[in-house]
Amino acid sequence: MTATATDLKFDAAGFEAFIASRTEPDWLIALRREAFEHFQSMEWPARRAEEWIRSDLRLFQLDKFRVPLTQSDTPSGEGLLSEGVELGGRILTVDSHCRAESLRESLAAQGVIFGSLERLASEQPELVREHLFSAVDPDYDRFAALHAAFWSGGQFVYIPRGVVVAEPLHLATLLGEGSVDLSHTLIVLEEGAEATVLHEANSVQRDAGGLSLGALEIIQRPGSHLRYVSLQDQGYKTFQFAHQHAIVDRDASIQWTLAAMGNGFAKVNQSVALVGPGADSQVNGVMFTEGRQHIAYHTLQHHVAPHCHSDFLYKSAQQDQSRTVWRGMIKVDKAAQKTDGYQRNDNLILSSRARADSIPGLEIEADDVRCTHGSTTAQVDEEQVFYAECRGFTRNEAVRMIVTGFFQQIFDRITIESVRDALGQTIARQVREYA
Amino acid sequence: MSHVLKIENLQVSVGDKPILRGVNLTMNHGETHALMGPNGSGKSTLGLAIMGHPGYTVTGGSILLDGEDVLEMAPNERARAGIFMAFQRPMAIPGVKMADFLRHATTNVRRPDRKEGEDLIPMREFRKELKEKMSHLRMDPEFARRYVNDGFSGGEMKRAEILQLAMLQPKFAILDETDSGLDADAVRLASESIADIGGREKMGLLIITHHDKLLEHNPPQYTHVMLGGRIVETGGKDLAEELHRSGYDRIRKAYPDAEAANQEMIAEEAAV
Ligand SMILES: Nc1ncnc2c1ncn2[C@@H]1O[C@H](COP(=O)(O)OP(=O)(O)OP(=O)(O)O)[C@@H](O)[C@H]1O
Ligand SMILES: [Mg+2]
Numbered sequence: 001m002t003a004t005a006t007d008l009k010f011d012a013a014g015f016e017a018f019i020a021s022r023t024e025p026d027w028l029i030a031l032r033r034e035a036f037e038h039f040q041s042m043e044w045p046a047r048r049a050e051e052w053i054r055s056d057l058r059l060f061q062l063d064k065f066r067v068p069l070t071q072s073d074t075p076s077g078e079g080l081l082s083e084g085v086e087l088g089g090r091i092l093t094v095d096s097h098c099r100a101e102s103l104r105e106s107l108a109a110q111g112v113i114f115g116s117l118e119r120l121a122s123e124q125p126e127l128v129r130e131h132l133f134s135a136v137d138p139d140y141d142r143f144a145a146l147h148a149a150f151w152s153g154g155q156f157v158y159i160p161r162g163v164v165v166a167e168p169l170h171l172a173t174l175l176g177e178g179s180v181d182l183s184h185t186l187i188v189l190e191e192g193a194e195a196t197v198l199h200e201a202n203s204v205q206r207d208a209g210g211l212s213l214g215a216l217e218i219i220q221r222p223g224s225h226l227r228y229v230s231l232q233d234q235g236y237k238t239f240q241f242a243h244q245h246a247i248v249d250r251d252a253s254i255q256w257t258l259a260a261m262g263n264g265f266a267k268v269n270q271s272v273a274l275v276g277p278g279a280d281s282q283v284n285g286v287m288f289t290e291g292r293q294h295i296a297y298h299t300l301q302h303h304v305a306p307h308c309h310s311d312f313l314y315k316s317a318q319q320d321q322s323r324t325v326w327r328g329m330i331k332v333d334k335a336a337q338k339t340d341g342y343q344r345n346d347n348l349i350l351s352s353r354a355r356a357d358s359i360p361g362l363e364i365e366a367d368d369v370r371c372t373h374g375s376t377t378a379q380v381d382e383e384q385v386f387y388a389e390c391r392g393f394t395r396n397e398a399v400r401m402i403v404t405g406f407f408q409q410i411f412d413r414i415t416i417e418s419v420r421d422a423l424g425q426t427i428a429r430q431v432r433e434y435a
Numbered sequence: 436m437s438h439v440l441k442i443e444n445l446q447v448s449v450g451d452k453p454i455l456r457g458v459n460l461t462m463n464h465g466e467t468h469a470l471m472g473p474n475g476s477g478k479s480t481l482g483l484a485i486m487g488h489p490g491y492t493v494t495g496g497s498i499l500l501d502g503e504d505v506l507e508m509a510p511n512e513r514a515r516a517g518i519f520m521a522f523q524r525p526m527a528i529p530g531v532k533m534a535d536f537l538r539h540a541t542t543n544v545r546r547p548d549r550k551e552g553e554d555l556i557p558m559r560e561f562r563k564e565l566k567e568k569m570s571h572l573r574m575d576p577e578f579a580r581r582y583v584n585d586g587f588s589g590g591e592m593k594r595a596e597i598l599q600l601a602m603l604q605p606k607f608a609i610l611d612e613t614d615s616g617l618d619a620d621a622v623r624l625a626s627e628s629i630a631d632i633g634g635r636e637k638m639g640l641l642i643i644t645h646h647d648k649l650l651e652h653n654p655p656q657y658t659h660v661m662l663g664g665r666i667v668e669t670g671g672k673d674l675a676e677e678l679h680r681s682g683y684d685r686i687r688k689a690y691p692d693a694e695a696a697n698q699e700m701i702a703e704e705a706a707v
Contacts, residue, residue, distance in 0.1 A: 382489070387526035389510035390486050390519075391536070391599065392543030397551055401539070405530025405582070 008067040010146060012040070018067050018150060024118075025125050028132075035138050035148035042142040054325045054357050055267050055296045060239055065180050065211045067150060068096040074176030074204055080422040081170065081198040081231055088167035089114045095179040096153040110163045117154030117184055127158060131188050135217035135245040140269070143241040147182060147213045154184035159193035159224075168196040168416070175203045175210045175234055185216045189224035189252070196416065200231040203262065208235030212263070218246035220254060222276055227255045229419050233426065234262040236291055242268045250276025250305070257284040257414055260295050261426050271300035274308035274336075284410045285314035286423060288430045289322035289354070296325035301343065303336035303366075314345040315410050317403055318354035319432065327359040330373060334365040343373040348406045350380065350399075400431050438464035438501050438606045440485075440518070440639060445496035447477075447484045447664075452703060454480045456664040456696065457496065464606060465636035467653050469675045470643045472661030473683050475701045478643045481661070482520045482609040487513055500607075514540075515547035517606030521596035521613045523643075527584040533595065534565060534579040537602055544603045568601045572628055589616025597625060601632045607639040614649045626652040647679045660686055663696030 008014035015036050019029060045052045072095040082090070089103035091114070098116035107114070113124060121128045138148030155171050175181050187197060203210060212234055220226055234240065240263045248254050254272065272281040281301065289295055301310035316324045330341040347356035358375035380402055388398035407427055414420050440462045447455035455477050462468055470478055484491045485498060487510040498505040500516055508516060528536065542555040555561070565579060574594060584592050593613050600608055610629065614622050630652035633640045642649055650672070658674040659666045662683070667690040668674070678686075687694045 381526070384526045384528055386486075386488055386510060387522065388528065388536075388540075390514050390522075391540035391603070392511050392514040393539065394511050394551060395509075397539070397543075401531055401536070402528060405528055408530030408582075 008069060010062055010065065010067060010150065014067045015149060018069060021069055023122070025122060027125070027129055028121055031133070032149050035145050038139055039142060039145035039149055042145055044142055051267075051298055051327075055265070055294060060265065068152065068180045068182065071097045071099070072176050072179060074174060074179065076172075076174050077202075079170060079172045079198075079200050080425065081200050081229060081418060082168070083418055083422065085170075085198075085418045086167050087170050088165050090170045090172070091115060091155045093153045093155065093171070093173045093181070093183055095174070095176050096182045098153050104167070107165060111160040112163060112165060113156060113158035114169060115156060117156040117186055118152055120156045124156070124158075127188070128156060128186070131186055131217065131219050132184075133217070135219060135247050136215045136243045140243060143213060144215070144243050147184070147215050147243070150213075151182045151184040151215065153182070154186070157187040157195065157197060159189045159195050161190040162192040164194040165196070168198050171197065171199040173199070173201040173214075175201070175208065175212060175238065177204055177208045178210055180211045181214060183214045185214065187216075187218045187226070187228070189220045189226055191221040192223045193221070194225045196227040196229075198229045198419070200233065201262070202233050203235030203238060206235060207237060209237035209264075210235060210239075212238055212240040212242065214240075214242045216242070216244040218254065220246065220248045220252040222250040222252055224249075224252045226253070227257075227416065229257045229416065231259045231422060231426070232262050232266070233259075235264075236262065236293065237264045238262065239264065240266040240268065242266075244268060244270045246272045246281070248272060248274050248276070248279040248281055251278040252276070253280040255282045255284075255415070257419060258286070259423055259426060260285070260287040260297070261430065263295060264293055266295045267298075268296065269298045269300075271302060272310060273302040273304055274310060275304045277305050277307040279305065279308045281310045282413065283312040283314075284413050285312070286407060286410055286427070287314065287316035287324050288427055289316070289324055290319045290430060290432070291322060292320070293322040294325075295323075297327070299326070299328045301330050301341055303330070303332040303339040303341060306335060306337040306339070308336065309340045311342045312344070313410065313413070315407055316345065316356060317348040317350055317406060318356055319350040321351070321353045323355040323357070325357045326375070327361070328373070329361040329363060330371050332364040332366050332369050332371065336366050337368045339366060339369040339371065341369070341371040343371075345375040346406070347375070347377040348380065348403065349377065350403070396433055403427070403431050438517070438639065439499075440607045441499045442485070443497045445481070445484065445498065446494045447480055448492050448494050449490060452700075453494070454491075454664050454700065455484065458664070458666055460659065460666060462607060462639040462641060464639050466657070467634070467640045467642065467655045469650055469655035469658040470641055470661060471645070471658060471675060471678050473697065475704060476661040476697055477664040478661050479523050479611055480664075482611050482641075482643065485513075485518060485609060486510055486520050511543065514603075515544055519600060519603055519605035519607070520609040521593075521600060521611060523611040523615070525584045525592045525596055527582070527587070529582050529585045531583050532579070533581055533583055534562070536583045537565060537599065540599070541602050544605075565602065568598060571631075572598055572601065573624065574598060590618065590621050593617055593625065594621070597628050597632070601628070605638055607641070608633055609641045609643065610649070611643045612645065613642075614644055614646050622646075622648045625649065629653055647675065650675055662686055662690055663693035663700065665693055667693050
């Protein structure tokens with residue numbers, strides 16, 4: 001059943017075997033060894049730690065999972081985000097191993113580097129070494145350390161100075177039943193570069209189990225523009241622990257759209273640091289949970305430089321006994337005058353047993369800023385349903401329409417048609433009968 | 436067409452608080468009825484009970500549409516059977532465009548047997564019809580792209596209700612204070628539009644109003660006065676004119692029991 005053929009656990013023996021199986025530059029091996037040492041000396045997060053108090057880790061057992069040492073035979077399918085889209089390149093990762101990679105010749109000729117991070121760490125050591133773990137802190141917690149020690153496969157997207165990539169680049173990550181994904185995604189846009197990256201994570205089937213221990217680093221130099229879309233749709237029994245961070249420099253902009261649909265248990269730390277004046281960030285988050293899913297997002301919009309703009313909007317709908325946690329923070333450093341920060345989380349609870357925790361936060365050290373935040377949690381309004389029923393809608397049609405309308409504000413902000421379509425499809429799939 | 440909406444001895448409570456205490460009203464297709472009465476007398480409650488609002492419990496009496504038991508129908512079945520109400524306070528549905536809402540509504544009402552997921556009226560055909568109706572009502576085409584009642588002014592909401600009336604072409608329409616919130620010009624336009632859509636015997640109209648402007652182009656054959664949850668008096672157009680001119684003093688004095696019930700309801704309301 002487990003696609004990876006080894007029996008190696010995430011322990012010292014497993015780590016040595018993992019290192020022995022790889023041909024990697026010394027600096028990278030040193031980095032892994034250090035991370036593994038840290039992993040061994042660290043504790044799992046305390047139950048009462050602020051980030052974990054709402055997310056009970058006791059059901060998670062690392063012992064159940066094996067190091068993905070070799071290529072698996074998990075079959076792969078087509079992506080949803082890339083449907084009907086002319087792509088500039090594509091990387092398919094299965095169970096933490098790169099299975100296929102392609103890049104348009106015209107882009108390669110312009111110096112675009114796009115492919116397996118594992119391979120490129122050897123082929124482009126300077127570039128990778130400069131950026132790897134420059135946005136994500138491998139010592140943040142035990143999961144980050146574990147990832148830093150064992151990451152494999154992964155993707156490297158490098159857009160050189162001034163190069164504008166019009167066609168989206170597609171990253172597909174597939175997880176087999178019970179498998180482990182340790183992909184590290186590194187995206188670097190040099191000065192004035194532009195790109196669109198579509199990233200989707202799936203499992204072989206909807207109720208598959210497995211473990212996803214990924215990391216995402218986005219580094220944007222001045223004046224670069226990135227649209228990054230991620231669709232997380234892994235199986236309903238998977239665990240996900242992820243660190244996803246972007247560093248955005250002067251006059252650069254990021255539009256980051258994420259849909260969290262999958263996973264049984266997910267804990268994601270997501271942040272954007274605005275480090276140069278005029279940097280702009282927009283985050284559009286959609287979460288739609290069902291069954292017993294537990295999805296926790298801890299988000300940070302960190303204003304380091306003055307005159308930056310951040311606009312984070314998360315919309316979540318919860319049904320059955322599922323639960324979402326959203327804890328957002330706008331942090332404004334002393335130097336970050338004229339900050340314009342906006343943060344919002346709206347929840348629509350569709351069942352009496354579902355739950356949404358929404359905790360917005362501000363930490364402001366500068367004195368000339370404009371920061372607004374808010375969160376709402378509501379149920380479907382029976383008066384709305386009745387109004388629609390009086391216009392001939394069945395109750396079920398009315399609720400579906402109201403739920404779709406709830407997410408519309410996010411759709412209005414998404415500028416990529418295939419992404420709107422894919423999100424629309426996933427939401428429609430999720431909305432069930434409301435008799 | 437000779438449709439009949441027949442309400443007999445209708446009693447309605449909210450929780451255990453009785454509101455309608457035996458309402459009798461028969462409307463024939465093609466007739467216009469005015470329903471008047473002081474605040475809190477039960478006019479909106481009657482409309483909401485006819486539509487099947489789950490918060491209003493029918494504790495007695497009957498509502499029949501062409502002999503069919505309306506009380507047995509779900510609200511959407513009532514709408515599909517041809518009963519419509521323009522709300523005194525329409526609900527906003529954020530994120531849902533007026534045009535999409537109306538296309539779905541119009542399809543369901545015109546094809547009462549439509550099952551969920553079956554095709555809607557073709558987009559182009561629908562757009563064309565909607566555009567015509569909107570221009571007839573002198574509405575900005577931009578309106579169709581706005582979210583249902585979301586951020587609408589009071590007047591815009593009422594005009595949107597009239598647009599829905601025009602699209603859905605019911606057999607019977609209850610217009611609950613469709614004139615409130617409209618400026619003088621808009622009221623005149625609304626009055627003309629309603630006459631155009633529902634007048635000349637196209638449907639049965641029950642116009643709930645505190646004013647006389649809507650009735651100008653829609654002269655009622657019958658005027659009913661509600662007090663304390665009952666229709667205490669029914670007359671012709673002249674009764675509406677009298678009430679508009681002189682208020683409810685005569686009615687309150689003539690029906691002291693109903694007046695007492697009305698006061699009681701208002702007092703309870705204030706106590707909540
Ligand atoms: N949902 C409700 N919950 C509690 N009381 C209600 C509810 N709906 C109506 N009532 C009460 O029933 C009585 C009749 O209300 P209704 O809205 O039908 O009056 P109305 O005649 O339409 O008044 P108006 O002219 O002010 O619109 C009032 O006392 C009102 O407070
Ligand atoms: Mg009323």
